[in-house]
Amino acid sequence: MKVAVVGTGYVGLVSGTCLAEWGNEVVCVDKNIDKINDLNQGRLPIYEPGLDVLVERNRAAGRLFFTSDLARAVEDAAVVFIAVGTPSRPGHGDADLTFVYMAAKEISTHLAENAVVVVKSTVPVGTGDAVEKIIATKRSRDSFSVASNPEFLREGVAVKDFLKPDRVVIGVSNARARDVLMTLYCTPLEEQNTPIVITHRRTSELIKYASNAFLATKVTFINELADLCEQVGTDVRDLALGVGLDSRIGTSFLNAGPGYGGSCFPKDTLALLRTAQDHGVALRIVEETVAANEARKRKMALKVLDAVGGNVDGLTIAVLGLTFKPDTDDMRDAPSVPLIETLQRFGATVHAYDPIGTENAARILDNVKLYDDPYACAHGADAVVVVTEWDSIRRLDLGRLRMVVRAPALVDLRNAFEAGAAEKAGFKVSAIGRPANRQLEEDNAVPLQLDSAPAPIVRNIVETMGR
Numbered sequence: 027m028k029v030a031v032v033g034t035g036y037v038g039l040v041s042g043t044c045l046a047e048w049g050n051e052v053v054c055v056d057k058n059i060d061k062i063n064d065l066n067q068g069r070l071p072i073y074e075p076g077l078d079v080l081v082e083r084n085r086a087a088g089r090l091f092f093t094s095d096l097a098r099a100v101e102d103a104a105v106v107f108i109a110v111g112t113p114s115r116p117g118h119g120d121a122d123l124t125f126v127y128m129a130a131k132e133i134s135t136h137l138a139e140n141a142v143v144v145v146k147s148t149v150p151v152g153t154g155d156a157v158e159k160i161i162a163t164k165r166s167r168d169s170f171s172v173a174s175n176p177e178f179l180r181e182g183v184a185v186k187d188f189l190k191p192d193r194v195v196i197g198v199s200n201a202r203a204r205d206v207l208m209t210l211y212c213t214p215l216e217e218q219n220t221p222i223v224i225t226h227r228r229t230s231e232l233i234k235y236a237s238n239a240f241l242a243t244k245v246t247f248i249n250e251l252a253d254l255c256e257q258v259g260t261d262v263r264d265l266a267l268g269v270g271l272d273s274r275i276g277t278s279f280l281n282a283g284p285g286y287g288g289s290c291f292p293k294d295t296l297a298l299l300r301t302a303q304d305h306g307v308a309l310r311i312v313e314e315t316v317a318a319n320e321a322r323k324r325k326m327a328l329k330v331l332d333a334v335g336g337n338v339d340g341l342t343i344a345v346l347g348l349t350f351k352p353d354t355d356d357m358r359d360a361p362s363v364p365l366i367e368t369l370q371r372f373g374a375t376v377h378a379y380d381p382i383g384t385e386n387a388a389r390i391l392d393n394v395k396l397y398d399d400p401y402a403c404a405h406g407a408d409a410v411v412v413v414t415e416w417d418s419i420r421r422l423d424l425g426r427l428r429m430v431v432r433a434p435a436l437v438d439l440r441n442a443f444e445a446g447a448a449e450k451a452g453f454k455v456s457a458i459g460r461p462a463n464r465q466l467e468e469d470n471a472v473p474l475q476l477d478s479a480p481a482p483i484v485r486n487i488v489e490t491m492g493r
């Protein structure tokens with residue numbers, strides 16, 4: 027099938043490439059000419075594991091093209107995806123739909139007869155109706171269809187998520203759009219038996235926001251319980267495991283940390299709240315999630331202050347990991363940014379390391395010395411703070427790290443290290459949802475009668491004691 031993808035960012039590039047991998051002929055369009063030039067020279071504008079190989083393979087096979095010429099990309103496409111950004115409107119919280127409406131307007135004069143326009147961007151309920159109206163100013167309503175097909179990929183594992191999704195959601199208002207999208211998705215996903223949810227367009231739009239709000243709430247729930255764990259001397263990781271193995275709950279998104287960030291959860295929770303407000307509905311749980319996550323940012327800075335005795339003025343803090351999660355270069359709404367800015371306001375000098383994200387970080391952060399070596403970054407630091415749990419950070423030689431720092435404070439906001447290992451290396455560790463002093467848990471523990479315990483008769487034993 028001939029497909030055009032308008033917007034070649036994290037979602038558009040991955041979607042377009044994967045659709046080409048499934049055998050479609052795909053043209054990805056972007057207004058950013060540098061991006062298109064890079065792609066045409068084989069350079070990826072984003073870091074996404076596994077994507078480079080797929081782009082190269084499909085370009086070489088003549089199935090994947092990049093252009094800034096929207097008219098040519100769209101004119102013979104059976105399906106046109108809109109995958110442009112929908113950022114939060116500063117000070118308002120609602121989704122800024124300027125790019126979506128602009129894209130709709132631009133494609134309207136070039137669409138092929140019977141083309142299906144698919145909004146993949148995350149958009150508030152009713153946006154499909156508005157896109158349809160915009161296009162209808164240029165052509166008759168029965169010559170095109172508008173569908174919703176929200177994207178659920180996660181940066182860092184985006185290729186796998188697109189090629190092997192948990193489900194595909196398709197929102198349509200007529201049979202033609204339904205049939206075209208079923209053809210696009212059903213054959214490649216048939217073998218995996220992937221559920222495909224076909225629903226009304228407005229329902230599909232809302233599913234995306236509800237999913238992200240639920241996940242943001244789950245993260246916030248475990249973060250608050252982590253605070254309680256610290257006070258009562260238990261380990262949130264053990265708690266999360268015991269809770270998450272209940273199949274009704276699930277273990278994913280139960281890693282306590284510095285609060286959710288990234289290009290989706292913060293803006294999508296706010297946009298959902300705005301939609302609810304506009305319709306006179308109270309989404310109190312989502313409101314509390316947003317507020318708790320906001321408060322957590324300040325709390326994380328205070329945790330660093332505590333670790334160094336209450337004052338960072340004049341101290342050097344080494345921040346390890348800057349991107350909002352590992353395996354991406356995306357710095358949008360990364361928790362590292364407010365943390366660093368707060369520490370700077372309190373008078374700290376900040377040095378920072380990230381294996382991939384320093385280029386994007388340099389565009390956002392002021393007065394931060396950026397390193398591509400973690401030991402050089404930590405050299406002479408009064409405290410080390412882990413904000414993103416990249417593998418290269420988890421695997422650090424803690425003994426070597428201890429040798430280069432000035433003082434032994436290690437604030438591990440991702441529980442990247444085993445407390446025992448970091449303490450053994452000489453660090454004073456302050457982690458998330460683990461007792462400040464590991465001894466507390468041991469002092470309070472009722473001694474286990476291991477000798478008299480019956481021999482285990484089940485195979486799946488998860489032993490969390492003593493880690």
Ligand code: NAD
Binds near residue numbers: 032056129289
């Ligand atoms: P992005 O900023 O990385 O990419 C958007 C691209 O669209 C940019 O390259 C921009 O230049 C281009 N663009 C804007 N207007 C254009 C136009 N008229 N014609 C051609 N190109 C145009 O954004 P993203 O992260 O890919 O997100 C896109 C959408 O997908 C958003 O709505 C987002 O909420 C949603 N989403 C993102 C993710 C994610 O992990 N990033 C996951 C699921 C859904």
